[in-house]
Amino acid sequence: MLTKKQSFYETVYKIVQQIPFGKVSTYGRIAMIAGSPRAARATGYALAGLKENSEKSIPWQRVVNAQGKISSSRDPLRATLQRKILEKEGVLFDQNEMIDLKRFGWP
DNA sequence: ATCGTGACGAACG
């Protein structure tokens, strides 16, 4: 069948689900895998509307910006939660609240 | 089709 071309969002969700435990990825990286290297913003937008129910199936918390830092823009609470979960997964933050992508980055 | 928006990224000064 033809190819029901799934939305860019669906592709993003699929990719995020593939991030293994204890690892993180970046918006730009996901966008590139999704087929649009320049759609980093759109990637973030795709994860912005996730409901708590979806959080259980989509590890949105494992997605950070290219600097290895958390970027939850509108909901600082989300950012705090995100960091907490990542730390629980073994992801280390430096004094600048930054993650070493060389070590925890995926792929 | 056009406009505005947004959990980004890279370039500039």
Place this chain on the structure above:
DNA sequence: CCGTTCGCCACGA
């Protein structure tokens, strides 16, 4: 080195 500006793309109205 730091803060700021511009450009990118996808989506909904």
